[in-house]
Amino acid sequence: MTAIDRPIPVHAPLSQFPVRDGELVVGGMPLSQLAARVGQTPFYAYDRAQLRNRVAELRTALPASVKLHYAMKANPMPAVVGLMAGLVDGIDVASAGELKVALDAGADPQEVSFAGPGKRESELRQAVASGVLVNLESMREVHLLAQISQDLGLAARVAVRVNPDFELKGSGMKMGGGPKQFGVDVEQMPELLAAIGAAGLAFEGFHLFAGSQNLRPESICEAQQKSYALAVRLADSAPQPVRFLNLGGGFGIPYFPGEQRIDLQPIGDNLAALAERAKTELPQAAFVIELGRYLVGEAGVYVASVLDRKVSRGQVFLVTDGGLHHHLSASGNFGQVIRKNYPVAIGNRMGALDTEPASVVGPLCTPLDLLGDRMVLPRAEEGDLVVVFQSGAYGASASPQGFLGHPACVEVLV
Numbered sequence: 001m002t003a004i005d006r007p008i009p010v011h012a013p014l015s016q017f018p019v020r021d022g023e024l025v026v027g028g029m030p031l032s033q034l035a036a037r038v039g040q041t042p043f044y045a046y047d048r049a050q051l052r053n054r055v056a057e058l059r060t061a062l063p064a065s066v067k068l069h070y071a072m073k074a075n076p077m078p079a080v081v082g083l084m085a086g087l088v089d090g091i092d093v094a095s096a097g098e099l100k101v102a103l104d105a106g107a108d109p110q111e112v113s114f115a116g117p118g119k120r121e122s123e124l125r126q127a128v129a130s131g132v133l134v135n136l137e138s139m140r141e142v143h144l145l146a147q148i149s150q151d152l153g154l155a156a157r158v159a160v161r162v163n164p165d166f167e168l169k170g171s172g173m174k175m176g177g178g179p180k181q182f183g184v185d186v187e188q189m190p191e192l193l194a195a196i197g198a199a200g201l202a203f204e205g206f207h208l209f210a211g212s213q214n215l216r217p218e219s220i221c222e223a224q225q226k227s228y229a230l231a232v233r234l235a236d237s238a239p240q241p242v243r244f245l246n247l248g249g250g251f252g253i254p255y256f257p258g259e260q261r262i263d264l265q266p267i268g269d270n271l272a273a274l275a276e277r278a279k280t281e282l283p284q285a286a287f288v289i290e291l292g293r294y295l296v297g298e299a300g301v302y303v304a305s306v307l308d309r310k311v312s313r314g315q316v317f318l319v320t321d322g323g324l325h326h327h328l329s330a331s332g333n334f335g336q337v338i339r340k341n342y343p344v345a346i347g348n349r350m351g352a353l354d355t356e357p358a359s360v361v362g363p364l365c366t367p368l369d370l371l372g373d374r375m376v377l378p379r380a381e382e383g384d385l386v387v388v389f390q391s392g393a394y395g396a397s398a399s400p401q402g403f404l405g406h407p408a409c410v411e412v413l414v
């Protein structure tokens, strides 16, 4: 087959948002009406029904005994965290700031866990006083937690985040295996576990997180199997029985042409098999899966207005009021190696036949401010609404809003 015969990769179909009378419908409302309701562009809109559907799909595919946690760094908007707190079994936080949002949202502290390298002493104190589980990541944290437990008269609840001796194949971002700032190397575990026992901390189990944005179920299953086997091995030197085993997550969503949604079935089957083995090997352990992007990413859109339509040497540029200062990921500057286009549409001209290649750019004085590079879009004019899909995760909170002094975006849960 020559390069010419190969099918051109396209974006996975974005059927999660209906279209009515040529307008994208988000949160049950045509996009132009929603823009009027919000009162400005640019904005992010997150669709409640889709967040609920996604959790329901996971509940169907995964064994009932597996707890589902929301890693709120993917989308920390308080209203989103509030909704998710009522849908999932627990919230994973990575700072005291996130801890506050989770607790304000009504999350049960028993089911909140706090991970992250470099936790400040004040953050650890807040975590112990809150009664949440600390995923500890160094010997320093053991010593600090011992002191804090004594001061407060409360034994810190801890799990150990392990930096495993394997990697999650095919991940967008690797967060375990090899030298890492995350977790404690397997080789150092005997010493660390002994120190936890000696310090009288309330040991509950292990946390393994191998990586993020993975679209290959077989890689995810393999990482879960290896994580499970490692936990069984480490349980022998643990000061107390393992009651909590966080096997990570890393489920990806399709962003770029050629990518497809992951099939949950093999992952569910794999977890069911591991849960069966755990009945004898780790009889007190509850499995946890922590997901961020997979839970919220597809439920969100970013919407900006076309301010200007420019043609430069034959190439069309739609200059919008939104850009990388609100949506760094879509511009390709948040961990991507090669810049590729997120799915983009003109939300008030859905299905229009009059198409042309156009680049969608923002108002910032930098060529990095590119939301869509030469995409085939309906011919758009000033005032039209550009939609960037797959924008529910790592959007507003993961973007440099202060860069260049343009107005902030607004977020709504609809």
Ligand SMILES: *Cc1c(COP(=O)(O)O)cnc(C)c1O
Binding pocket: 071, 073, 074, 092, 115, 209, 211, 212, 213, 249, 250, 251, 290, 291, 292, 293, 294, 393
């Ligand atoms: C970022 C992170 C997550 C969430 O990752 P997603 O790719 O958004 O699912 C989960 N756990 C830990 C420890 C993380 O750092």
